[in-house]
Amino acid sequence: MLHLDNGFDLRPAGAEDAARIAVWMAQPHIQRWWQQDWSVERWTEEIARQAAGEHSVPCVAALDAEDFGYVELYRVRHDRLAEYYDASEHDWGVHVAIGDVTRVGRGLGRQLLRALADALLRADPACQRVVAEPDMENTPSVRAFVAAGFVQQGELQLPEKTAQLMVRTRTAEV
Numbered sequence: 001m002l003h004l005d006n007g008f009d010l011r012p013a014g015a016e017d018a019a020r021i022a023v024w025m026a027q028p029h030i031q032r033w034w035q036q037d038w039s040v041e042r043w044t045e046e047i048a049r050q051a052a053g054e055h056s057v058p059c060v061a062a063l064d065a066e067d068f069g070y071v072e073l074y075r076v077r078h079d080r081l082a083e084y085y086d087a088s089e090h091d092w093g094v095h096v097a098i099g100d101v102t103r104v105g106r107g108l109g110r111q112l113l114r115a116l117a118d119a120l121l122r123a124d125p126a127c128q129r130v131v132a133e134p135d136m137e138n139t140p141s142v143r144a145f146v147a148a149g150f151v152q153q154g155e156l157q158l159p160e161k162t163a164q165l166m167v168r169t170r171t172a173e174v
């Protein structure tokens with residue numbers, strides 16, 4: 001368990017989280033952008049696959065001990081994203097989804113994104129950038145990233161979407 005700023009906690013997802021993640025992913029506000037509305041079995045496999053590899057770390061985010069979202073932290077050098085911008089070896093990327101729709105659009109996402117980026121930059125001194133690639137039509141996501149200190153660095157034509165490259169660099173505080 002990693003304690004982040006603003007009262008957030010982050011822990012690695014395990015097989016016991018697959019059922020809840022599957023429910024979250026099936027909700028329209030997430031399904032539209034993630035397109036990973038998979039069965040519990042497939043999520044169980046996916047979590048194990050990621051946990052066994054170097055590419056990404058599947059996590060559950062909590063606030064005040066209440067799980068509310070799914071996060072993937074990924075090493076850009078192991079991700080297809082590295083082919084689409086001038087990535088550095090130590091760049092980290094984030095994917096986020098707030099599972100509880102009643103908690104969306106209330107500022108929780110921007111606080112979580114800021115806390116995640118600060119934690120990654122602190123944990124990995126070699127890391128200079130935390131990045132994300134939301135669909136450029138995903139206005140709430142882009143706005144939340146901007147509010148969390150990420151800067152829009154241009155459009156990327158990925159195979160399945162046109163993404164906005166969002167980059168958070170170190171600040172005076174972190």
Ligand SMILES: CC(C)(COP(=O)(O)OP(=O)(O)OC[C@H]1O[C@@H](n2cnc3c(N)ncnc32)[C@H](O)[C@@H]1OP(=O)(O)O)[C@@H](O)C(=O)NCCC(=O)NCCS
Nearest residue numbers: 033097098104105106107108109110134139140141143144
């Ligand atoms: C993306 C996500 C994590 C952002 O978290 P959040 O708590 O909803 O975000 P915030 O409340 O901090 O900010 C949302 C912003 O979008 C704006 N917004 C919300 N709905 C909007 C809409 N339909 N059109 C335009 N702007 C919208 C809000 O006004 C706010 O921006 P502002 O304060 O600058 O006006 C969350 O919405 C989510 O999990 N979405 C589903 C999954 C997803 O899209 N993940 C991102 C993939 S990269």
